[in-house]
């Protein structure tokens with residue numbers, strides 16, 4: 001599982017449903033017992049040699065929920081790579097000790113190389129295991145895109161715990177926004193910040209561009225490394241997405257249905273870039289209470305996190321606004337990663353049967369059935 005493009009709409013809806021079933025099942029003690037019995041005979045390796053908090057911990061939580069035990073390597077200097085072992089040899093060793101490898105590396109193609117190594121081993125009838133890419137260089141972060149999509153599926157279902165036979169959130173919203181429809185199609189998505197160097201934006205837009213009637217607004221400083229790369233823009237246009245670029249968040253804030261904020265990835269700056277940033281008016285790419293007040297009532301504010309608290313692209317005073325979804329988004333990572341692992345090990349069918357037996361109201365993010 002290396003690229004976001006490996007997921008089609010049908011699979012995204014399926015994984016979203018499995019994630020919600022796992023979430024509901026895990027909320028009871030008996031349900032949790034069922035989940036941890038599913039894959040207790042499997043072992044995982046978490047090989048994270050690039051900084052990570054949320055991806056690492058939420059994968060670990062997902063493994064715990066499915067009863068999978070794990071080993072971890074976070075610092076290659078304490079592994080045999082220090083003695084000159086090649087990372088590919090290490091990877092083959094891991095595949096003999098565990099049943100799945102979840103990895104993050106600063107080398108963009110490394111997860112892909114490992115997946116090809118596993119394919120070659122398969123051709124030679126040698127032991128091999130699935131690889132999940134937990135973030136590859138500046139390239140791809142497909143499981144972040146999964147949790148982003150899952151968050152948007154949940155938000156754009158417009159379902160509330162307060163829904164009753166007399167009042168629903170959706171009907172209430174439709175009074176003010178009569179054209180509002182459920183689901184991801186036909187919405188306006190804003191992406192703001194470092195859209196050139198952030199891997200999460202690339203992976204998420206790859207997935208979103210599969211939906212119909214999509215509009216993407218990109219807001220970034222006018223710098224060749226930070227703005228939308230031309231080849232990436234052309235790909236989106238080829239997919240039929242309506243793409244527009246802006247230099248100030250103010251221009252789009254009242255138009256978007258979802259706003260995906262990102263931090264400026266200063267760790268990739270060259271000396272020249274640092275000069276550029278000295279003169280930059282950052283306020284054009286940052287949220288403020290005033291800007292949030294101009295957003296649609298139902299618009300969702302997402303951020304892959306970490307946010308840069310020195311820079312304040314999202315000031316903490318916004319955190320309790322009902323539109324701020326970034327903490328819920330991070331938590332969604334547990335359930336969707338558990339759903340992905342269950343799917344890879346073919347345990348999703350058992351989860352669905354258990355769910356149908358024990359929970360009456362079946363969730364489906366497929367808009368046709370909503």
Ligand code: NCD
Nearest residue numbers: 054055135141199304305306
């Ligand atoms: C992101 C990443 O690592 O690409 N973080 C994450 O996994 N949620 C975003 C970032 O570092 O800016």
